[in-house]
Structure formats: structure tokens, C-alpha cells
Amino acid sequence: MPATPAVPDGKRPTLADVAARAGVSTALVSIVMRGAKGAGAATRERVLEAAREIGYRPDARARLLRSHRSRLLGVQFGLQHPFHSDLVEGIYAAAEPAGYQIALSAVAAGRGEQRAVETLLDDRCEALILLGPQAPAARLAELAGQLPVVSVARRLRPAVPGLEVVRTADDEGARQAVDHLVALGHRDIAHIDGGRAPGAADRRRGYRTAMNRHGLGGHIRILPGGLTEEDGAAAARVLAAARPRPTAVMAFNDRCATGVLDTFLRSGVAVPGDISVVGFDDTHLARLAHIDLTTVGQDISRLAGLAVDRAVARLEGRPEGRLEGRLEGDEIPAGEQVIAPRLVVRGTTAPPR
Amino acid sequence: MPATPAVPDGKRPTLADVAARAGVSTALVSIVMRGAKGAGAATRERVLEAAREIGYRPDARARLLRSHRSRLLGVQFGLQHPFHSDLVEGIYAAAEPAGYQIALSAVAAGRGEQRAVETLLDDRCEALILLGPQAPAARLAELAGQLPVVSVARRLRPAVPGLEVVRTADDEGARQAVDHLVALGHRDIAHIDGGRAPGAADRRRGYRTAMNRHGLGGHIRILPGGLTEEDGAAAARVLAAARPRPTAVMAFNDRCATGVLDTFLRSGVAVPGDISVVGFDDTHLARLAHIDLTTVGQDISRLAGLAVDRAVARLEGRPEGRLEGRLEGDEIPAGEQVIAPRLVVRGTTAPPR
DNA sequence: GGGTTCTGCTAGAACGTTCTAGCTCTCAGT
DNA sequence: ACTGAGAGCTAGAACGTTCTAGCAGAACCC
Incomplete structure (x- = not known):
């Protein structure tokens, strides 16, 4: 007391x-x-x-003002993204043992990334961790010139010098999903994509490549989607009416997949009886007993841990780390940490009728 | 450039x-x-x-160190609560025009409220806005003794001196939901509650009172629930098997209601044909076209605006404001701002068969 | 023309810490 | 007894701002 x-x-x-x-x-x-x-x-x-x-x-302010180190990591996240919430949770957990504090800055309606980053800079953060940043590459490059910057879940091509990237191998994840469905006997597999969202291009490419590798190039079908339930629901309405209807669909992420599930239920399309559904991210959502979604898991706590680790490594001048167990045969540029995804099979996938 | x-x-x-x-x-x-x-x-x-x-x-730190005012409002929120995300969004929007900055501190697994508040205090926040705080009343009282504290969505009984409370009239919301259902012709109306969650007790009470007022005391049925989809799904499984089955159910919040909807769909219970469902909060979730949930709307941006306003008022020594248009006949203690809820009728309610 | 009052600017002291140097002991080693 | 090394402590200068005085000079008022 x-x-x-x-x-x-x-x-x-x-x-x-x-x-x-x-x-x-x-x-x-x-x-x-x-x-x-x-x-x-x-x-x-x-x-x-x-x-x-x-x-x-x-007094944290006075303390930080004097000691040249602030031991503060700035984290930019999207308020409306459950995936980001999970990441932030992991970042908190990883930063503490490393002896760093977290400053949060949210991106929301009426508060863009530019503003979010500015407040972090004003707070004298030593490094920035940006979750799924949408800012143009030039802006990221400019930032990376000022302080260590880690981009999580968005890769940049061509690589931005000085920018650290931590991401899941999205193409590999899409491949796993397709392989799983093909192994179950599916051939007519559609993909609802994520438009310009970070990772969407890789997932699209992974889907295409995997389909071709299985000789199913003729069945490739990509529907415009997005990252919200509504995007999934809209695409699902198209699918439900399609003849012939695909026997499986891989959605851009879990939220999108949830929208798909709901629409199918309402239209009397049985899942997984009539059609199998796969999501992406393995957020809390997918694990809920009543959704029970087969999905491609991103190892969120590992992603978060690695993001913190890369930021701290840069701050403390540690040598460029190379991730053990990296994927083979892939061109992974320096400064990019790529984590293998892991398919989590649950109740929304089964052999086709 | x-x-x-x-x-x-x-x-x-x-x-x-x-x-x-x-x-x-x-x-x-x-x-x-x-x-x-x-x-x-x-x-x-x-x-x-x-x-x-x-x-x-x-340099924000140096600036704040020198000027005795920090013009910084500390906001504690739950990372995993969509409702809190919406509130934070509103708080950002309200704080800016008032000339205040926001410092976020999240409550997450492994990071309790105590810790969240400590970092805010260390940052020299001038006032605290706590979203749905679960801390014991004594702790809140201690804080309120040190600086202005606003509790959003949780009221305390007996009132904690010095603590500002901003909340929706939860009992009134429950009443509106029951009235709506009764007007549609329902008599057998169940309630899935929120356990110890902030607001749950009031909603429970409002439901009971309204039922009694309609002479439906004999039909009162309260099922233990909670704030997540899973809680709703579990309770819905009980309801789906009940004979006679209620013709309507009012869930603690939208997440809970979503779980209810999903379970009913899976068990072949038609909504709103066989049973009507009402949620609470009117989060983004409820508005989604494929969920289209009738729900009791909390005016989130008003709630957020009022929270900022109360904090700022206390800081600037403005007189105790009284909310215009307050509910009549209710005992609202000083320092408590109560907002009227507003029922939003969508597609999950209809007359009983 | 002698005050007063503005306008535009500056020196220097805060703010609450941490850091650098250095001081004063004690104690061990020769 | 003299030195050296360490342990325990302190004075005072940072850190990058804002704030309080106050100083010149111009402008105004009878």
C-alpha cells in the first residue's frame, strides 16, 4: 500500500x-x-x-531524455485487424525479456499510417515495427534510412535497402492448402484472393503454381476478394451459383473464409459435404469450435518474436542473422526472414462427393 | 522532401x-x-x-518534461475486444480536436491491467481512460485519488468517489430488446448473459424487469454465457435442444450472438423463422450483410467522445457537466454519464410462427 | 519630448533524470 | 608507513525543450 x-x-x-x-x-x-x-x-x-x-x-520521459538509449520499440498496427491484435500480443511478450518497451500507434479511420509513424518518431522510438504496412516503398526506404525498420507480413520487391522483412512464406502456404485439397481428391479448386493486401500476390502465385504442378491449370479460378467477411461472402455468392461449382475453395484469410462459410450455410451448400473451405492465418476465429476452420497457420508468436529480435539485433549491432530451417530453393534476399507456414486441418475440408 | x-x-x-x-x-x-x-x-x-x-x-519527451502539461490521455484497452477497438478509434478522433494526444496500453495475455496502467502512469499521462476495467473498486479508487480517471462501460456500485463513469444504459437496452420482441408477439424469451463482464449485471436486471412488466415473469430464463462466440455457441446448443424451445433469445453481445446464430444454422434451427436473435453493441460484426443482426446499439463514437470530454473537463477544471436528455426516473449518481441505447432492427428478428 | 505601451527578440533557468569525474574513506600489499 | 585499488558516495554538467525576465527599438499619446 x-x-x-x-x-x-x-x-x-x-x-x-x-x-x-x-x-x-x-x-x-x-x-x-x-x-x-x-x-x-x-x-x-x-x-x-x-x-x-x-x-x-x-519519470519515463526524463529518464529517456537523458540516457541516449530509449529502449523503446514503436509498433504500428491496424485497430480493426484481429491478426494484428494477435501479433501485438506476441510482440509485448517478446519485447519484455529483451529489455525493451513498446509504444503502440494505431492505424484507424481518419488516422493514416503517416500519422501513426510520426507519433512514434516523436516519442523517440529506437526502431519501428510495422504490421502489414501499406505505405509506398519510397516512404519505407526513407524511414529505413533514419532508423531500423521491420516490416511484418509485407515483403517488398525489389527489396528496400536497410528494411528488415519478417513474413510467412505465403506462396508455400497456398501450396500446402492446394496439396491438401488435391490429396483429398479435389481437382476443381477456386481461390478468393486478397486484392492488394500484403501477402495477397504471393498467395495468388502459390495457388497458381501448385495447381499447375498438379496438372490442374485448366481449373484455375481466381475470384476477386479482400480481407473482410463481406468480401468472402460476396465471392461465395458467385461460387454458390456457379455451374459446375468448384468442390473446394481457398480463401485469402480467415475472416474472408468465415464470410464464405456463412453464405454457404445460408444457401444450403454443405461444408465440407458439397464444398471444402480453407482459410489463412489461423487466428482465434478459426479455432472457435463452431467455425472449426481448416486453415494455413502463420506462427504468430514466432513472427512477433522474430520481428522484435531483428529490431533489437539491428539496434545492438548484432550480425545479420540467418534463419535456420529456411525454405530451400527459394530466393530469399538478405534482411528477409521467412517463416514456414503449417497447415492446420480441421473440420471444413473433406473428400469431394 | x-x-x-x-x-x-x-x-x-x-x-x-x-x-x-x-x-x-x-x-x-x-x-x-x-x-x-x-x-x-x-x-x-x-x-x-x-x-x-x-x-x-x-522531441516529444523533452517537450513534455519541461511544460508541466503533457496533454496526454492514457487509454487502457483489451486487444482482443472489437468493441474496444471501435472505442479507441472514436477516442483518437475526439482527442485530436481537443488538443490532446493518446497513449495506448493494451491488456493482453500475460499483461494485466495493473501493468497496463503502470506504463501509462510512467509516461506522465494527465488522465486515464479505462475501457471496461475489471480491476477491483479499491484499486480504481486509489488511482482516482492520483489523477482523473474515466471508466467506460463499467459502472461501480457503490460509486467510487472521483471516478468518472461513461456508459450505456444497459438495463434500458435490454428493455428495448424485450419490448421489441414482445411487440412482435414473442412471449417465451430467453437471455444468454455475460457472467461478470462489465454491464452484464445491468443487462440481466433490465431483462428481468422488462419481462415482469409484460407479465412474462414465468418465462424468464437466463442461461450462463460470456463475451465470446464460443460462450454463445454453447448456450445455443442448450437452447436448440430445449422443449419447449423459446421463440426468441437475447444474447449478451454481438460476438455471443454470432456464436448463437452459427449453432442454430448448423442445427437446422431457422433464424428468424424458428427463433429470433438479438445482440448487443452494434459492432462492425452485426452490420455485416451476411450476419445482419438485430442488436442494441451503443453509440460508440458518442461514448468515446464523452469519455474524452469528461477527462478533459476534469483536467481543465470545467464544472461537472450534466448530460442533456438523460433518462428519466433513474437514479444516476454524480460523475456518471449514461447514454441511451438505440435498438437497431435488422434481419434476425421476426414474429414467432 | 517624455513618458507609456507595444513588438520582436534573447539569456538563462528550469524540468527530472543519467552520466562523468572525482572525492573520501578503508584495506591489502609491500 | 607509503602506495594502489577498490567501494561508496557526491557535485555538477548534460539531455532538448519551455518558461520567465528583460532588453532594445518603434510607435503611440498627449
Whole structure:
């Protein structure tokens, strides 16, 4: 119980207040509060006691102003993306043990990426972690010239110098989904894509390649989609009416797949009886018992951990890390960390009728 | 184009750098950057030009350290709650015109409210806006003793002195839902509740009161639920098997209602043919064309705006505002702002068979 | 022409920390 | 007894701003 924050006047207590109460210098209090060495055990205890008594809390701003390191990682995320929420959760978890703090800045309606990044810079973040950034490559390059920047889930081609990229092998994920469906006996497999969303192009390409490799080039069918339930629902309405109807569909992500499922249920199209559905991301959504979606899992906590690791590595001048277990035969440019996806088979896929 | 951030050494440019380049004092540059008066038009232009040239950005930390006002509102939110995401969006929008900045701190797995609040305090926020806080009343009271605190969507009974509360009239919302269903001809109306979630008790009470008022006390049926889709799905499984089955159900919130809808679809229970479903919150979810949920709307942007307004009012010593158009006949304690809910009728409710 | 009041500007002290140097002991080694 | 090394502590200068005084000079008012 810090009881009353009680310093004579109404101000928040400072180092000087603690120092006065403990009868030492402010410098020593600073040493004690930081847990640095250079203080005797007895005095240390006395200082801590004094700090506790008056409810002292160090002022993060003043601290950061003085010490040149701020140990602060700026994270830009989309408020309306469950996938980003999961990532942020993982980033918090990874940053703490590495000794870094997180500053969040949301992208929302009326608050674009430009603004989100500006506030992070004003806060003196040492590095930026951008979740699925949509900013033009030139802007990202400009930022990367100022401080370490990690782009999560969006790759840039051609590679932007100095920009770290952490992503899932989206093409490989699409391949796994197609392989799974083909193994079940499907041949007529459609894809609802994600338009310009980060990763969409790779997933589209992976789908095409995999279909061709199975000799199913003639069955390739790509419907314009997007990242929301509504995009999925719209595409599903088209599919439901198609003759012949594909026996399987791979959606851009889980939200999109959810929209597909719902539309099919309403139109009396049985899943997986009449048609199999695969999602992408393995968000909380897909795991829900009543959705139970077969999906391509992105290892979100690994993605988050790696993003933090790359940012910290750059800050601390660690050598360029190479991810062990990287995919073979793929051209992965330097500064890009690519994680293998993993198909999670649940209840929305089965052999065709 | 700020081109190169070019100051001789690699450091970030400061006031002094701009001052040197423009041939004025740092104090004057400060005046110009803040847009304060006291600088001549010509010099002002010259300073701005110099700042632009070297890519100067004011250091938020140093600025806040010096000026006693930080103009920073700390917002605690749950990463996994879409409702909170919507609120945060509204808070951003409301804070900007009021001249305040937002600092976000998320509650997530492994990061409790205690920790979330601590980081906000360390950042020298002037006031706290807590979205659906679960912390014990004593803790909230302690905080409210230190700085203005606004609790959104959770009310406390008995009222915590000094704590501002902004919420929707949950009981009134439940009443509207019941009235709507009764007007359609329903009598056997069940409620899937939210357990200990903020607002759950009021919604439960509102449901009970409304049922009694319609002489339907004998039909009161409350199933244990929660705030997630799974909670709704579990309760719906119970309902689907019940004989006689209620002809309508009011779920704790939209996520819960979505779970209900999905389970009913799977069990062949038609909505709204066999059973009507009402949600609560009117989140993005409910508006999706393929869900099209009748729900009790919380005016999220108003809630957000009011939360910011109350925090700012307390900071600027404005008199205790009283909400115009408040509900009549209700005992609303001082420091509590209660917004009327508004039923949004969509496609999941209809007269019973 | 002698005040007063503006306008435009500057020097220098905060703000609450951390950091650099250096001081004063004590104690061990010669 | 003299030196050296360390441990424990402190004074005072940063960090990049804003704020308080105050100083020149121009403009205004009888």
C-alpha cells in the first residue's frame, strides 16, 4: 500500500524527494532505482524504503531524455485487424525479456499510417515495427534510412535497402492448402484472393503454381476478394451459383473464409459435404469450435518474436542473422526472414462427393 | 522532401541546430514551432524554412518534461475486444480536436491491467481512460485519488468517489430488446448473459424487469454465457435442444450472438423463422450483410467522445457537466454519464410462427 | 519630448533524470 | 608507513525543450 502519494505539495515525487528523505544524493537514488552497482546494501535498502514511503515512480520521459538509449520499440498496427491484435500480443511478450518497451500507434479511420509513424518518431522510438504496412516503398526506404525498420507480413520487391522483412512464406502456404485439397481428391479448386493486401500476390502465385504442378491449370479460378467477411461472402455468392461449382475453395484469410462459410450455410451448400473451405492465418476465429476452420497457420508468436529480435539485433549491432530451417530453393534476399507456414486441418475440408 | 536528415554528425536535429541555421535563438525557434505569438512574419518563415531543410522534428519527451502539461490521455484497452477497438478509434478522433494526444496500453495475455496502467502512469499521462476495467473498486479508487480517471462501460456500485463513469444504459437496452420482441408477439424469451463482464449485471436486471412488466415473469430464463462466440455457441446448443424451445433469445453481445446464430444454422434451427436473435453493441460484426443482426446499439463514437470530454473537463477544471436528455426516473449518481441505447432492427428478428 | 505601451527578440533557468569525474574513506600489499 | 585499488558516495554538467525576465527599438499619446 503506497497509501497517500504524500509529498508536502501536490506534486508527484521526484528523485530529489527520495534523496532528501533518505539523506543521500540524487545520483545515488538514481543508482539504486536502476539497480546499478555502486551502492552499499544498507543504503540501498534505506533508499528503497524511502521511495516506497512516498510512492515514488521514475519519470519515463526524463529518464529517456537523458540516457541516449530509449529502449523503446514503436509498433504500428491496424485497430480493426484481429491478426494484428494477435501479433501485438506476441510482440509485448517478446519485447519484455529483451529489455525493451513498446509504444503502440494505431492505424484507424481518419488516422493514416503517416500519422501513426510520426507519433512514434516523436516519442523517440529506437526502431519501428510495422504490421502489414501499406505505405509506398519510397516512404519505407526513407524511414529505413533514419532508423531500423521491420516490416511484418509485407515483403517488398525489389527489396528496400536497410528494411528488415519478417513474413510467412505465403506462396508455400497456398501450396500446402492446394496439396491438401488435391490429396483429398479435389481437382476443381477456386481461390478468393486478397486484392492488394500484403501477402495477397504471393498467395495468388502459390495457388497458381501448385495447381499447375498438379496438372490442374485448366481449373484455375481466381475470384476477386479482400480481407473482410463481406468480401468472402460476396465471392461465395458467385461460387454458390456457379455451374459446375468448384468442390473446394481457398480463401485469402480467415475472416474472408468465415464470410464464405456463412453464405454457404445460408444457401444450403454443405461444408465440407458439397464444398471444402480453407482459410489463412489461423487466428482465434478459426479455432472457435463452431467455425472449426481448416486453415494455413502463420506462427504468430514466432513472427512477433522474430520481428522484435531483428529490431533489437539491428539496434545492438548484432550480425545479420540467418534463419535456420529456411525454405530451400527459394530466393530469399538478405534482411528477409521467412517463416514456414503449417497447415492446420480441421473440420471444413473433406473428400469431394 | 526532407531529403537527408543532414546535420553534420549523425544525431537527430534539435532546436539549437535550427536556431544556428536560421541565425536566431533557440527560444525563438521554440516559439515558432509551437505556433505561439511573439515572432515576426519574416523570421517565422525563415525559421520554418531552416527546420524543413534539416528535417527537424520536436522531441516529444523533452517537450513534455519541461511544460508541466503533457496533454496526454492514457487509454487502457483489451486487444482482443472489437468493441474496444471501435472505442479507441472514436477516442483518437475526439482527442485530436481537443488538443490532446493518446497513449495506448493494451491488456493482453500475460499483461494485466495493473501493468497496463503502470506504463501509462510512467509516461506522465494527465488522465486515464479505462475501457471496461475489471480491476477491483479499491484499486480504481486509489488511482482516482492520483489523477482523473474515466471508466467506460463499467459502472461501480457503490460509486467510487472521483471516478468518472461513461456508459450505456444497459438495463434500458435490454428493455428495448424485450419490448421489441414482445411487440412482435414473442412471449417465451430467453437471455444468454455475460457472467461478470462489465454491464452484464445491468443487462440481466433490465431483462428481468422488462419481462415482469409484460407479465412474462414465468418465462424468464437466463442461461450462463460470456463475451465470446464460443460462450454463445454453447448456450445455443442448450437452447436448440430445449422443449419447449423459446421463440426468441437475447444474447449478451454481438460476438455471443454470432456464436448463437452459427449453432442454430448448423442445427437446422431457422433464424428468424424458428427463433429470433438479438445482440448487443452494434459492432462492425452485426452490420455485416451476411450476419445482419438485430442488436442494441451503443453509440460508440458518442461514448468515446464523452469519455474524452469528461477527462478533459476534469483536467481543465470545467464544472461537472450534466448530460442533456438523460433518462428519466433513474437514479444516476454524480460523475456518471449514461447514454441511451438505440435498438437497431435488422434481419434476425421476426414474429414467432 | 517624455513618458507609456507595444513588438520582436534573447539569456538563462528550469524540468527530472543519467552520466562523468572525482572525492573520501578503508584495506591489502609491500 | 607509503602506495594502489577498490567501494561508496557526491557535485555538477548534460539531455532538448519551455518558461520567465528583460532588453532594445518603434510607435503611440498627449
